[in-house]
Amino acid sequence: MRVAVAGGTGMLGAQVCEALASRGHEARALSRSSADFPVDLSTGEGLREALAGCDAVVDASNGQGKAAQAVLVDGSRRLLDAEAAAGVGHHIAISIVGCDLVPSFGYYRAKVAQEGVVRSGSVPWTVVRATQFHGFLDRVFGAAAKVGLRPSSSMPLQPVDVDDLADVVAGVAEGTGEGRTLEVVGPEVVSLRDLGRAWRRASGRGRVPLRIPFWGKTGRALHDGALTSVDPYARGKVGFESWLERRYA
Numbered sequence: 001m002r003v004a005v006a007g008g009t010g011m012l013g014a015q016v017c018e019a020l021a022s023r024g025h026e027a028r029a030l031s032r033s034s035a036d037f038p039v040d041l042s043t044g045e046g047l048r049e050a051l052a053g054c055d056a057v058v059d060a061s062n063g064q065g066k067a068a069q070a071v072l073v074d075g076s077r078r079l080l081d082a083e084a085a086a087g088v089g090h091h092i093a094i095s096i097v098g099c100d101l102v103p104s105f106g107y108y109r110a111k112v113a114q115e116g117v118v119r120s121g122s123v124p125w126t127v128v129r130a131t132q133f134h135g136f137l138d139r140v141f142g143a144a145a146k147v148g149l150r151p152s153s154s155m156p157l158q159p160v161d162v163d164d165l166a167d168v169v170a171g172v173a174e175g176t177g178e179g180r181t182l183e184v185v186g187p188e189v190v191s192l193r194d195l196g197r198a199w200r201r202a203s204g205r206g207r208v209p210l211r212i213p214f215w216g217k218t219g220r221a222l223h224d225g226a227l228t229s230v231d232p233y234a235r236g237k238v239g240f241e242s243w244l245e246r247r248y249a
């Protein structure tokens, strides 16, 4: 198969390209910085050339702030239009477990809107919702540790290893788009507090715990496990502590 990976140079996308290649497929990494397939989802530039002859597209692109609308939502429309014109048979969108349960986060609203664009589009689709990546939590703890702090709360999370997730996504790309929404999670549910403690032990940074207060509906949803899944399609094998051992070895 030939598979285009939008955001194929990113944290997840690069691993999806590797997982596809290890399964014997041709993977094209599409992004603004891609050497072979430069594409800008916020304008649509490069899409026609990049999608020529592709059987499936994995959308692992990302955008924060204003770029969330331009890349995730409007970019999905541009991507799907180009896929329809190129005869792509399966669109796999990467989303977030529980994004619909936490509407007060602007980024999560954009993810829900992105899912809506995919579901109402003409290209057969699968939405793969994942939990937080270990590398993402590492960045969050790393940023707070710059001022000596360590975010802490009882909020349960179920972080996943991107290699584990990428392998599941590559397997999904080999199938057909049946209009399913699948959840992929890590091996264990752990509070943000305990993830932070593990991060401190591994990195030696972030001495002072900073309690994150959660109020109202959003707070309740987060504390009730909105970002975890009890009945996932797949569970990764590598937990946060094992990931940290490799990261800080």
Ligand SMILES: NC(=O)c1ccc[n+]([C@@H]2O[C@H](COP(=O)([O-])OP(=O)(O)OC[C@H]3O[C@@H](n4cnc5c(N)ncnc54)[C@H](OP(=O)(O)O)[C@@H]3O)[C@@H](O)[C@H]2O)c1
Residues within 6 Å of the ligand: 006, 007, 008, 009, 010, 011, 012, 013, 030, 031, 032, 033, 034, 039, 040, 041, 042, 059, 060, 061, 062, 063, 071, 094, 095, 096, 097, 111, 130, 131, 132, 133, 134, 136, 137
């Ligand atoms: N991070 C997490 O913990 C997490 C958890 C669950 C789900 N997800 C979802 O997984 C997906 C990938 O996340 P990630 O953390 O791997 O993202 P990332 O590391 O930030 O990578 C984003 C990718 O998108 C590309 N990109 C950004 N703007 C673009 C544009 N205008 N046109 C074309 N490509 C563009 C980037 O390359 P260039 O900058 O070179 O263009 C890069 O390849 C996202 O949909 C995210 O919501 C993430």
